[in-house]
Amino acid sequence: MTFVDLIYSVVSVIFFINTLLAIVTVFKEKRDIAATWAWLLVLNLLPGIGFLIYLFAGKKISKERIFDIKAQEKLGIDQLVNLQKEQWHEKELLPYDLLTNEAQQTSRLFLEADQAIFTNNNQVQVFTDGHQKFTQLLEDIEHAKDHIHVEYYTFYSDKIGHQILAALERAQQRGVTVRVIYDSMGSRGQSRHFFKHLEELGGQAEPFFGSKRAYYHSPRLNYRDHRKIVVVDGLIGYIGGFNIGDQYLGRLEKFGYWRDTHLRIIGNAAVALQSQFFMDWNATVKNVPESKPIEYDDRYFPLQRGQGSTGIQIVSSGPDNETExxxxxxxxxxxxxxxxxxxxxxxxxxxxxxxxxxxxxxxxxxxxxxxxxxxxxxxxxxxxxxxxxxxxxxxxxxxxxxxxxxxxxxxxxxxxxxxxxxxxxxxxxxxxxxxxxxxxxxxxxxxxxxxxxxxxxxxxxxxxxxxxxxxxxxxxxxxxxxxxxxxxxx
Missing domain, CATH: 3.30.870.10 (Endonuclease Chain A)
Structure with missing residues (x-):
C-alpha cells in the first residue's frame, strides 16, 4: 500500500466514523426536520469541530428541566383562565363593542394555547430610549413598598448594572423583598460575586436553571431565558427588548445608539407578568436549598381598577411547550x-x-x-x-x-x-x-x-x-x- 493509499484509507475511515457519530448524535434527540438536516450539515462539513459547536449550540435542555417548568402552575392565574374560558363562551369576557372580530379570535387563541388571561384596564407607557426607560425603572424601584421581581437575559456588572443593583440593595434594606433571575450566558463576563451584597442583605439572585457557577457548567447557547420582566409591588410591570447593560444606553462604540422598545404597564397585566416570573423562579430554585419557591399570597396579586383602557394578554413560549x-x-x-x-x-x-x-x-x-x-x-x-x-x-x-x-x-x-x-x-x-x-x-x-x-x-x-x-x-x-x-x- 502506498502512502497516498494509506492517507486515503485513514480519511475514509474518519469520514465514515464522523458521519455515523453525526447521525447518532442528531437523531438521539427529537427535533424538527429542518434543524436535523442543518445539524447534519454542520457535523459533516466540519469533522470534529462540528461536535464542539454542537456541544455549545445543539444540545437540548434535559427532560428533567422541561418537567420542572411544566410542573409549575401559573400561580394566581389558573383559576382565572377557567373562568375566562367560560366567559368567552358566554360572550361576557371582552368589550365586544370595542374589539373587532379578529381581536376576539386572537384573544381566544392565546387563552387556549397559552392560558393567557385577558385584562382590559391597563395604562401603557412606551419607551424607545434606554435612558428614559432606566430612569423610570430606577424611580419605580425607589418607590417600591413590598416586593420587586426582576428577570433579564442580560444583567451586566457595568455602570447601569451597578446603578440598578444599588437601587435593589437599597430597596432590600428598607424591607422590600427583592428577587432576581438572570441568564448566565446572556450575562457572561459578570462576576460571580456581583449579587453577593444583595444576598447578604436578604435579597435573592439566581441564574436561570443553574448553580451559582452556571456559566462555567452550562456552556449551552440555546434554551436560554431571553425574557425581560420587572414587576414592582404587583402593580407595575415592564416588558420589552431592553436588557440591563451599558450598550442599551448607546455607550458601546460598536453599536452606537441603541434603538429598542419597552413597555411600562400599570394594571392587571402586571398580574400576568407576576405569574410568569413565579413559574420561572420556582422552576429555577427547585434544586437550590438556600432559595425557597414562592407560594401564592394575595399581596402579590393586587387587582386594580380604572387605571387605563388597553387590553393586554401576556403570552409566553419556550422549549417547555410544543405550542409556539x-x-x-x-x-x-x-x-x-x-x-x-x-x-x-x-x-x-x-x-x-x-x-x-x-x-x-x-x-x-x-x-x-x-x-x-x-x-x-x-x-x-x-x-x-x-x-x-x-x-x-x-x-x-x-x-x-x-x-x-x-x-x-x-x-x-x-x-x-x-x-x-x-x-x-x-x-x-x-x-x-x-x-x-x-x-x-x-x-x-x-x-x-x-x-x-x-x-x-x-x-x-x-x-x-x-x-x-x-x-x-x-x-x-x-x-x-x-x-x-x-x-x-x-
Whole structure:
C-alpha cells in the first residue's frame, strides 16, 4: 500500500466514523426536520469541530428541566383562565363593542394555547430610549413598598448594572423583598460575586436553571431565558427588548445608539407578568436549598381598577411547550391584516409558515414593512437575515435598513388595531429555542403610537431594493445562501 493509499484509507475511515457519530448524535434527540438536516450539515462539513459547536449550540435542555417548568402552575392565574374560558363562551369576557372580530379570535387563541388571561384596564407607557426607560425603572424601584421581581437575559456588572443593583440593595434594606433571575450566558463576563451584597442583605439572585457557577457548567447557547420582566409591588410591570447593560444606553462604540422598545404597564397585566416570573423562579430554585419557591399570597396579586383602557394578554413560549404561542400570535396578526403590517426585528429568520404568511399578505395588497439593523452583531445571523429580506422583497414586502445605530426592537403593529411588544424576535431561536414573553395589546391609540414611531424611524432608514442585492459580491451572496441553510439552528 502506498502512502497516498494509506492517507486515503485513514480519511475514509474518519469520514465514515464522523458521519455515523453525526447521525447518532442528531437523531438521539427529537427535533424538527429542518434543524436535523442543518445539524447534519454542520457535523459533516466540519469533522470534529462540528461536535464542539454542537456541544455549545445543539444540545437540548434535559427532560428533567422541561418537567420542572411544566410542573409549575401559573400561580394566581389558573383559576382565572377557567373562568375566562367560560366567559368567552358566554360572550361576557371582552368589550365586544370595542374589539373587532379578529381581536376576539386572537384573544381566544392565546387563552387556549397559552392560558393567557385577558385584562382590559391597563395604562401603557412606551419607551424607545434606554435612558428614559432606566430612569423610570430606577424611580419605580425607589418607590417600591413590598416586593420587586426582576428577570433579564442580560444583567451586566457595568455602570447601569451597578446603578440598578444599588437601587435593589437599597430597596432590600428598607424591607422590600427583592428577587432576581438572570441568564448566565446572556450575562457572561459578570462576576460571580456581583449579587453577593444583595444576598447578604436578604435579597435573592439566581441564574436561570443553574448553580451559582452556571456559566462555567452550562456552556449551552440555546434554551436560554431571553425574557425581560420587572414587576414592582404587583402593580407595575415592564416588558420589552431592553436588557440591563451599558450598550442599551448607546455607550458601546460598536453599536452606537441603541434603538429598542419597552413597555411600562400599570394594571392587571402586571398580574400576568407576576405569574410568569413565579413559574420561572420556582422552576429555577427547585434544586437550590438556600432559595425557597414562592407560594401564592394575595399581596402579590393586587387587582386594580380604572387605571387605563388597553387590553393586554401576556403570552409566553419556550422549549417547555410544543405550542409556539408567540409565533401563532404573529401568524394570527399577519393573517388578520387588511391594511398594513409594521414589523421591527433585529433578526429576520422566520420559518416557512411565517415567510408564507408575510408573502401572502403582501401579494394580497396588504402593505407589509419590515425594519432590520444596518449592522450585524452575529455574522451568520445577519447574513441569514439578509437572505430572508431578499426573499420577502421579491414577494412585495418593503424592507428598511435602520442606519441610526442598532435596531433591537421586537414589535408588530397591524391596521391600527392590535400590536405586540416583547422579547421574541422573528426567528427560529425565539420560536423554538429560547424562553420568551410578549405583550399582545388590543388598543387603537397604542397601536397608532407604535405606527407613528415606526414612521419616525423610517426617516433614519434606507429602503432596500432588488438592485441593492444584485450589486452584492458573489462571496457575500454565498455567505447569505450558506447562512440560510443554517437558519433552523441560528
Amino acid at each position: 404561542a408567540i409565533k401563532l400570535g404573529y401568524l394570527k396578526l399577519i393573517g388578520n391584516a387588511h391594511d398594513y403590517i409594521d414589523i421591527q426585528t433585529p433578526y429576520l429568520i422566520p420559518d416557512d409558515s411565517v415567510m408564507e404568511a408575510l408573502g401572502v399578505a403582501a401579494l394580497s395588497g396588504v402593505k407589509v414593512r419590515i425594519m432590520i439593523p444596518s449592522m450585524p452583531d452575529h455574522a451568520f445571523v445577519y447574513r441569514a437575515t439578509e437572505y430572508h429580506a431578499k426573499e420577502l422583497l421579491e414577494k412585495g414586502v418593503e424592507i428598511y435598513r435602520y442606519n441610526n445605530g442598532f435596531m433591537h426592537a421586537k414589535t408588530m403593529a397591524v391596521d391600527g388595531q392590535m400590536c405586540s411588544v416583547g422579547s421574541a424576535n422573528l426567528d427560529f431561536r425565539s420560536f423554538k429555542l429560547n424562553f420568551e414573553v410578549n405583550a399582545f395589546c388590543y388598543d387603537r391609540q397604542l397601536t397608532m403610537q407604535l405606527t407613528d414611531i415606526y414612521d419616525q424611524d423610517i426617516e433614519h432608514c434606507t429602503q432596500l431594493t432588488p438592485e441593492y442585492f444584485e450589486q452584492q459580491s458573489r462571496w457575500l451572496k454565498f455567505k447569505q445562501y450558506f447562512s440560510r441553510l443554517l437558519s433552523p439552528i441560528l
